Amino acid sequence: MTGFVARRLAQMVVVLFAVSVLTFLIFNVIPNGDPASRMAGKSPTESQVEAIRAEWGFDESLPVQYVKTMEQVLGGSAISYFTQLNVREEIVRGLPRTLSLAIGAAILWMTMGIALGLLGALRAGRVSDRLLTFVALAGVSLPVFWLGALMAHYLGFKLGWFPNGGYVPLTEDPLDWAYHLVLPCTALAILFIGFYSRVLRSSVLDTMGEDFVRTAHAKGLSERQVLLRHVLRNSLIPIVTLWGLDFGAVVAGGAILTETVFDLQGVGQYAAESVGQLDVPPVLAVTLFGAFFIVVLNTIVDIAYAALDPRIRVT
């Protein structure tokens, strides 16, 4: 186990290095990418641009710039080229919002995905199964910016049942915090519910054909015991794999659209705005944070495998 974690940490260093170099290079070769001329404002003089270049170190070689920027990003002193705000503070401000959204949505999509997947498998081939298939496909096909906007408009703005976007910190008012999250979490989860219920349905159907399920019936167990003790646990592995990837991606800024539609001002929204301005320090910081989080989450998923299936050893 210690060896496993140590190897994963070593892998993570390599991944983070590669991700940071690539991100840094991409933003330096993009046309119009020169930050100095954009920071200097409208129609600047050549000497103004030069001055900014010297002040921010844009006149040094790329490797030197990379090392300096990385020092600032990792040390927490990096500031945005355009807003001049500290990048770390911005991420720390956005993180609780993004985490609240991601965790809430993940709980929703896991429970609903598993419940609907089980139901579909039990009713396989019948009308209710076909109906569930249709609903799942519809959920997968609805774009979140459209669905989210509709929900915000009708349920939030017109009917006033839910707050019209925004975020209240958990520490301030837990009830209001949850109340504000209902719509965004639902909008984000619907896509995943459709997807997860399909995967679980086919996984459950596969497991039901296994010999050990026949053994369980031969023991005289009830349908419910067979399903929960023998079928479900053996069907969960593909879901856990997916969850590790999806949850990581959502926390790492993958919920940009949901965050924007509901104006949550989370990490994703911050990243999207920074990319639009070709603002390298926040983009680097968010990307690194995202890569870090995904690697950590996948490590956790691998440990979860071993807990679900004793034949798998973490090595």
Next chain:
Amino acid sequence: MSEPLLSVRDLAVSFESEDGVTRAVDGVSLELAPGEILALVGESGCGKSVTALSLMGLLGASNAVTTGSARYGDSELIGASDDTLRQLRGEELAMVFQDPLSSLNPVLRVGDQIAEQILAHRPVSRAEARAQVVSLLERVEIPQPSERIDSYPHELSGGMRQRVMIAMALSCEPRILIADEPTTALDVTVQAQILDLIRELRGATGAGVLLITHDFGVVAELADRVAVMDAGQIVEQGTVEEVFERPQDAHTRRLLAAVPRLDAPLRRRPAAVGGDGPILALENLEVSFPVRGRRLRRGGPGPVRAVDGVTLSIEPGETVGLVGESGSGKSTLARAAVRLIEPTAGSVSFAGSDITRAKRRELDPLRAELQIVFQDPYGSLNPRKKARDIVGLPLRCNGISKAETARRVEALLERVGLEPAHADRWPHEFSGGQRQRIGIARALALNPRLVVLDEPVSALDVSVQAQILELLDDLQRELGLSYLFISHDLSVVRQVSDRVAVMRAGKLVEIGPVAELYASPAHPYTAELLRAVPVPDPRRRAA
């Protein structure tokens, strides 16, 4: 005869599909008395397993239609409600399945899987159930039951797993035990132990046992009465002595004649051994596999030596049989001998030249002369290719024209007893025996001198097995082939081999001419193997 425990009348099971109705079981009637072992014997697809599963209500297919009657005491099993069946299953009727690995839930501890059944039928606490499980494990002779109770199935050997399945079946003291091929997935020495256990438990509990098997050796060892099935019907029923000594039905006689026996006269003519030295020579061959993920731990187990210093040679025209239990390294040896996997140490010489370190380009021309046939005729043919392409591919790879390939493929198919018209069929359209014939035709396509046969008949029914063995014998005589014949079945190896080698844990423990080795084995392990083989003769039943 006392009141029967179970009486089955006109049981029929058919499966309805778009292609019509298949009658898998067609009017089966039988009775099982308390304390009796009734063997239901027949070849694959004869309907014996479907009969057993339908009694338990475990067919599981929604398109199955079951008619007829099966009375257990006052209950009718056929058409009974789910609730009634659930109460009977595990409590009154218990079942042991063929493959104990796939029949146990891989993610639950074996003790919990047994306890679950007790808890479903008895008003006991978890602690009481656990205590019962320990004594059950003890009863099926699992060593250290209080530790083994917390093992997962993959941590146990095949024999132990089947003991767990038997303990599970016995946990609620059922009146009827249905055992569906309970020893087919096990090694011969383990099989002997499990058969002993079933015999002993029948005596101790007085339960009736319905034993489903394809193996006449097992029937002769264990059964009191025998029912022979063919195409969904019982063609003959009687005491084990009657059926073995005076079989009435033609199908029974055919099956019995096809069973390879350790006591049959040796039919094999001495090998026409050529003079140019051995065709294949293995010298201190060693194959090791690294144990994954243990590299960092010091003092852990080193690499696994699957083949450990084997020296063996095969003369032209000779058949060397290689026997051993699962995991003894037989298949690894076969693959290393044809360089499908790389030997770790030692040497492989083919027709006098050392090919141990031969490069691919040097090896390619030799591949034609050195062929292999695999065990599983289902898994080893590409399901997306027609027979023509499977057999023809080695020819096409060696630059033979399309027209010539087509001609030769048809000749090869005829040579192995198929029709030229079969060339355009897909693998799934063939029976198991026919598929194995295709595998043999493919191996013969390039006129090899040596064919390695890795369990070529173990997946086949005895009657089909006999045909394939005959085909191999004919081919050898006509084409002067040498065989390395690998099998776990000592009777089959005895029938086909000139010399026999016995493998255990990667090492060759004994090698010698077939008559000597079987008559007076030099190594105690060989003797143990021979003793464990069930003899298809009820009069010679082990006491």
